[in-house]
Amino acid sequence: MVLFTISGVRGVYGCDLTLELCTDIALAYGSLLPPGSTIALGRDSRPTGAAISNCVASALASTGCNVIDLGMTTTPSTAYITRVLKLDGAIIVSASHNPPEWNALKFLGSRGIPLNQRAVINLYENVSNRRFRCMEPLSIGHIRMADLEDLYLRGLLDLVDRNVIAGRGLKTVLDGGGGAGGILSARALSAVGCKTLTISSIGGFYPRGIEPTPENLERTASFIREVGADVGFAYDCDADRVTLITDEGEILREDYTLALTIMHILSKRRIDTIVVNVATSMAIDDIASNYGVKVLRVAVGEANVVEAMLKIGAEVGGEGSCGGVILSWFNMVRDGLASTMNIVEMIASRREALSDIVRDISRYYLSRDRVDCPREITGKVMDEFKRMVEGMDVDYIDGVRIKFKDGWILVRPSGTEPIIRVMCESRSKLEAERLCRDYSDKIRRLVREIIS
Incomplete structure (x- = not known):
């Protein structure tokens, strides 16, 4: 069964999520925007992603939209590029943490912001009613391929103090899970002076379950202990979430990614309110209380968190229940690599082992x-x-x-x-x-x- 949710449309490729349906969805999305709009298109490492992307790009062009096809890249990278280049929107072909046979379409608006519930419902109604715009042959949009990951990489490096991190020479293990973020995360950490060891970094090969859960990361944790690494990072297929593994090989619950990132952010800048979903750990409340920061809880779903952040002007949000962190000054989607950079900066600046830093957080x-x-x-x-x-x-x-x-x-x-x-x-x-x-x-x- 194909699933239409606020997070996008997903299903098993060829069975539920057909190329015909993907084409119709892209036609409906492009028809919501004025002719001449420019749309970013990215995909994760799933083997079905290229075929879907080709259909989506062609459909968008037929509605008069121009398409920048970013190829295989992370969801956060696509969102960041959409934002900094002031594009009109983006479609991301990724089923995130779902098994390889699944795929999905996710939708962003201008500034790389996930479509809210009202916009998503409008889109799905257009799909159901087949309200599509098709331009005359001489008015269809242009499609061009572009590798713009370096733009996102520079943004990641500017998030942190490179000298502080380089001074520690941290040893990191990166488990890409066969997703789109393995190589990119290694480039980012190498650029700030970390010694990086990679596991499962080749996109499209999945030696473990795609979701970075404890049962899928036991071998990674053992490897971290064997090589004496300072920290391990394990990503899902599109790198919008990351699970942390300590120097002792402890696989931390997803909420710790959000908790540790927020704790580090609050040590650097003043924040008034943090927005999280209702399934996020109370550890966030304890950290916020220490800094005099309010916590606002909203319904589960990245789009719900982002909508609340925009409404009240919050700078930090996330979904602890899936290890996703949103930093509004950088990206308006969950960003596993932004969390990664903040975590290594925290370890380097505090000059403590991650296993010791974790003990500062209330255990739930x-x-x-x-x-x-x-x-x-x-x-x-x-x-x-x-x-x-x-x-x-x-x-x-x-x-x-x-x-x-x-x-x-x-x-x-x-x-x-x-x-x-x-x-x-x-x-x-x-x-x-x-x-x-x-x-x-x-x-x-x-x-x-x-x-x-």
Whole structure:
């Protein structure tokens, strides 16, 4: 089944996500913009990306848009180039952390900003109604190939103090996961004086699962211990997220990427408010409190975080639940390489091991579960659950989030699968597991009762 979400359109290539559908989507996107608009087009390393990109470029040109085809590159690089060149938008061919047989189309507007929900709905309605603009032959747009990664690379280098990093001579391990960011991250860290060792850096070959999760990174963690590296970075296929591995080989939970990056940013500049999603760890609240910074929580989804950042003028945001960091002065999408540069600068400037720095962050434990629930009864299940938790400290920003002194529970329907997700965080691992088990059982009972 092809999935239309605020994050884009995704599905299994050839089965759900066909070239015909990709063409229609690109026609609808191009038709939303005036003729003569210039669109960036990037793709990750999936073997199906080139075929999809060719269809997308041709469709955009037929609507009168000009296309700059960036080839294989990261999502953050495409967004950054869209911003600094003042392009009118971008389409990114990437299924991010999904398996290799999947692919997707993601959409950016001007300044490299993800389309908000209203714009995405408008786009999908145009696809459904086949509201396309096709120009006369002499008025179609131009397509040109351009390798502009050096523009993004220079931006990354300007984010940090190169001399501070070079003075430490840090040894880093980079696990590109066969994605688009392996070589680019190695170039960036080498340019600031780091000794870089790369794993799985050849795009299109996937020796591990694409998502940088602990179960996929055990060999990488062992390698870091073997070579005595100071830090390891593991990316997904389009490098919008990164997982950190300490010098001791500990694979850090995704929230630590956001927490450590924010902690370093706050040590360098004054920030008023940080925007995160409802599934982000309370460790962010603790760090923010230390610096007198407010935390605003919004619904899960990069576009939701960015929309809130723009509304209140926030400079920093992210989704700890997926290791994604957004720095508004640099890029308005999650940027795994921007996080990488800030983390190495932090290690170098503090002259401490990452394993020691992590101990400065409050330790929380997360437990997750998923409950099968037919889509047609999801609303009823959630309504019954809301009645069940009346009187507790609850918010309904995205699903149901119950707050405790030292933790929280989040119950929210999946936007892409017939399941209800349950997440519980606590300072105690046993308590997080107990709460997750108890509340998952409550949801399962509600599902059974409503079905019967």
